[in-house]
Amino acid sequence: MRPPMQRRDFLKIAGMAAASSRLVAQQPQSFLAPVGPADVAKTDFTLEIAPVTVELAPNRIISTIGYNGTSPGPRLRMKEGVPVTVNVVNKTDVPEFVHFHGLLIPSDVDGSEEEGSPAVPPHGSRRYQFTPTPAGTRWYHTHTMSMDDLHRGSYTGMFGFLIVEGANNPGRYDQEHYLALRDWEPYFSNQAMDNDDLDPAGAQPEKPAVLDTRQPGLEVQADIFSINDKALGAGEPIRVKPGERVLFHFLNASGIENRHLALPGHKFNVIALDGNPVPTPAAVDVLMLGPGERIDAWVEMNQPGVWILGAPEDPVREGGLGIAIEYANQHRTPQWMPAPKSSWDYTLFGNPPGSSKPPSQPAPAERLDMVFEKVPRGAGKFNSFTVNGKSYPHDQEFLLKQGARYRLTFHNRTDDAHPMHLHRHQFEIAEIYGKTTSGVIKDTVVVPTYGRASVDFTADQPGLTLFHCHIQQHMDYGFKALLRYS
Ligand SMILES: [Cu+2]
Numbered sequence: 001m002r003p004p005m006q007r008r009d010f011l012k013i014a015g016m017a018a019a020s021s022r023l024v025a026q027q028p029q030s031f032l033a034p035v036g037p038a039d040v041a042k043t044d045f046t047l048e049i050a051p052v053t054v055e056l057a058p059n060r061i062i063s064t065i066g067y068n069g070t071s072p073g074p075r076l077r078m079k080e081g082v083p084v085t086v087n088v089v090n091k092t093d094v095p096e097f098v099h100f101h102g103l104l105i106p107s108d109v110d111g112s113e114e115e116g117s118p119a120v121p122p123h124g125s126r127r128y129q130f131t132p133t134p135a136g137t138r139w140y141h142t143h144t145m146s147m148d149d150l151h152r153g154s155y156t157g158m159f160g161f162l163i164v165e166g167a168n169n170p171g172r173y174d175q176e177h178y179l180a181l182r183d184w185e186p187y188f189s190n191q192a193m194d195n196d197d198l199d200p201a202g203a204q205p206e207k208p209a210v211l212d213t214r215q216p217g218l219e220v221q222a223d224i225f226s227i228n229d230k231a232l233g234a235g236e237p238i239r240v241k242p243g244e245r246v247l248f249h250f251l252n253a254s255g256i257e258n259r260h261l262a263l264p265g266h267k268f269n270v271i272a273l274d275g276n277p278v279p280t281p282a283a284v285d286v287l288m289l290g291p292g293e294r295i296d297a298w299v300e301m302n303q304p305g306v307w308i309l310g311a312p313e314d315p316v317r318e319g320g321l322g323i324a325i326e327y328a329n330q331h332r333t334p335q336w337m338p339a340p341k342s343s344w345d346y347t348l349f350g351n352p353p354g355s356s357k358p359p360s361q362p363a364p365a366e367r368l369d370m371v372f373e374k375v376p377r378g379a380g381k382f383n384s385f386t387v388n389g390k391s392y393p394h395d396q397e398f399l400l401k402q403g404a405r406y407r408l409t410f411h412n413r414t415d416d417a418h419p420m421h422l423h424r425h426q427f428e429i430a431e432i433y434g435k436t437t438s439g440v441i442k443d444t445v446v447v448p449t450y451g452r453a454s455v456d457f458t459a460d461q462p463g464l465t466l467f468h469c470h471i472q473q474h475m476d477y478g479f480k481a482l483l484r485y486s
């Protein structure tokens with residue numbers, strides 16, 4: 001570890017007036033700048049990886065790595081089925097990978113070292129060419145390992161929305177906003193805050209009879225948060241009028257923690273999960289997004305006032321995870337009210353149980369089971385993780401027959417809820433929280449603490465396929481597996 005005084009990244013300069021005024025001059029444009037040419041679907045893109053500064057608030061300036069001088073990076077808007085070229089220019093001293101999350105594309109352009117995608121060399125460039133599919137809210141981000149370096153991988157500012165335009169019709173809306181949730185200046189802690197208590201405390205079928213009481217390792221934590229590039233209170237509010245319907249595209253771009261969101265007095269009408277329209281749109285008080293997940297939801301603006309759309313947990317919201325929603329002609333400090341007690345439940349959005357709608361596919365005959373376990377301090381100061389008792393890469397464990405449909409069952413024997421991501425494929429949630437469902441198509445699912453979940457997918461994307469926890473530290477210390485086509 002480098003001594004703190006030599007850290008170039010995540011430079012906290014609160015109170016250093018002279019330095020901050022110099023850095024303010026370099027601040028990147030707001031992510032929600034007026035819609036311009038960048039918002040038109042294109043076929044050629046350039047992403048330049050280089051140091052950036054992010055002014056979260058006037059006294060909170062972060063120095064990190066970003067794309068095209070900003071963090072989040074530019075919103076990439078592509079058309080489904082129309083081939084694109086993404087030129088990635090790496091102006092840093094280390095190899096980089098750009099992963100296109102949620103797209104069904106070949107291994108060599110997926111942007112994962114494990115799958116054999118070539119790196120973008122230091123001070124070099126690489127061209128990714130692929131045909132974007134399916135339509136929906138996707139995103140792109142670095143896919144390097146961080147290990148014990150909190151200035152690499154998903155701790156940096158290298159992330160952005162990627163929109164694949166298709167025929168999906170989100171319905172009528174008056175405004176549209178893309179909001180990415182982030183944390184900054186992470187550090188190691190043995191007091192990691194647990195924000196998972198808003199989730200179903202019900203079925204814990206994988207809870208061991210005797211719990212592991214060994215001292216756990218250091219985990220990554222953060223106290224500074226933002227939505228896009230602004231901490232709560234520092235950016236422009238979202239200005240609305242009574243009766244407007246506002247469509248939000250949320251992304252949890254954190255590499256650390258599952259997050260919740262609420263807007264006092266309003267409900268979120270969830271229409272898509274991970275960019276895929278859900279069979280049963282439903283209104284909820286609180287959203288939950290694991291790292292990597294997206295939610296598209298519209299809100300009917302029918303409670304005039306000035307409100308905070310933000311994290312229900314006070315330290316997280318007060319640390320910056322929020323944005324003001326300001327109704328016309330309302331002038332006051334943004335208000336927060338505790339959200340009604342609520343459990344996030346993916347099955348709410350599935351085909352209704354007992355409905356005449358059949359599951360979208362019959363239950364697959366092919367089964368793969370994965371048991372997730374945590375080894376306290378299995379990696380020195382840090383915990384390590386195993387899948388089926390073994391560490392990565394599971395050479396012969398997970399062999400896929402092309403064209404077959406699989407049921408993948410996750411047994412989470414750890415005391416954490418993990419956002420599990422399958423590259424280059426989408427899966428349908430079949431069972432979670434002890435309930436069965438169908439029709440919810442995702443690429444990332446949060447498997448509850450000591451919980452079990454089953455997902456079905458068709459092996460129709462030949463090539464190495466990475467499967468991993470989207471919490472950076474967990475992935476780096478073993479929480480991943482490589483699926484191979486036989
Ligand atoms: Cu995890």
